[in-house]
Amino acid sequence: MNTIVYTSNTGTTKEYAKLLSDKLSLPYYSLDEIKYKVKPGSKIIYLGWIMASGVKGYKKVVKDYDVRAVCAVGMGATGTQVKEVRTKNKIPSSIPIFTLQGGFDVKKLHGIYKIMMTIMVKTAGKGLANKQDRTQEEDQMLEMMLHGGKYVDEKNLKAILDWYGKRGE
Ligand SMILES: Cc1cc2nc3c(=O)[nH]c(=O)nc-3n(C[C@H](O)[C@H](O)[C@H](O)COP(=O)(O)O)c2cc1C
Numbered sequence: 001m002n003t004i005v006y007t008s009n010t011g012t013t014k015e016y017a018k019l020l021s022d023k024l025s026l027p028y029y030s031l032d033e034i035k036y037k038v039k040p041g042s043k044i045i046y047l048g049w050i051m052a053s054g055v056k057g058y059k060k061v062v063k064d065y066d067v068r069a070v071c072a073v074g075m076g077a078t079g080t081q082v083k084e085v086r087t088k089n090k091i092p093s094s095i096p097i098f099t100l101q102g103g104f105d106v107k108k109l110h111g112i113y114k115i116m117m118t119i120m121v122k123t124a125g126k127g128l129a130n131k132q133d134r135t136q137e138e139d140q141m142l143e144m145m146l147h148g149g150k151y152v153d154e155k156n157l158k159a160i161l162d163w164y165g166k167r168g169e
Contacts, residue, residue, distance in 0.1 A: 001068060001164075003038050004028035006047040007057035009113065012102030013049045013073040015152045020045065020071070023154070023161060031057045040064040045160075049102065050074035051113075053081065053088040067095055068167075071160060073102040075144055077137050078156040098160045105148030121145045 004026050006017035014030070021028040026045075029037050038044070043066045048055040055072045072085045078101045085097055106117050125145040128138055143149060 001026060001045060002042040003034070003044050004047065005031055005034050005038070005044045005061060005065070007031045007049065008047075008073075009049055009056070010103075010105065010108040012150060012152050013047050013071075016071060016073055016100055016102070016157070017047050019152075019154050020047070020157060020160070023157060024164060031061055034061075034065075038065070041066055043068050045069045045071065047071040047073060047100075050076075050081070050085065050099070053084045055085060055089050055091075058089050058091070069096045069098065069160060069163065071098045071100055073100045075102065075104040075141065077101055077140075079159065096160075096163055098163070100156045101151040101153075103148070103150030103152065104144045105150070106145075107148060 004017050004021050006013050006028060007030065008014035017028040044061070046058060046061050046067050048057045050072050055070060058070060061067060070091055074081060076099065079099060081099050082097050085091070085099060091097055106114065106121060109117055125142065128134065128142040128145070131138065134142065
């Protein structure tokens, strides 16, 4: 593996890229800077934030680089949404996907993202607030929508670190 590449909007994906870089002793770069730093065709681990199940930047990066694993960072719990992410982004089954919980804070968003998520907080947030018997995961989601929250944790990297340790090159 040569490099870790990431796309981040509010910073949580970048934090995971840095944590992973420290763990694997690999350099990490944003998608915008790789063309000056990383040769096309290089083997990379790609981290992108999840937007409506899409992984930001994946379609672009996969054209020029040999993506060996995808980490998709969202507000949902670590390890969830893998099937939706694979389908939506057409990620082949040969590429493992690891979803990681980042966070959410509507105050950190701008432009169209802020508009989209303000609507989401009003609709989905209201639905959750009115729901009886919320699960722990739903409580966390509601709290995040109402007050913001960040759940970046190196423990969430366990699955990708296990995969990295076992992979053959
Ligand atoms: C427009 C928009 C759509 C989003 N859609 C999803 C989603 O489908 N699933 C999810 O888990 N998180 C979703 N999120 C939450 C982000 O993926 C989450 O806040 C992530 O931590 C952002 O990463 P960043 O801090 O690197 O920008 C969405 C956020 C925005 C702004």
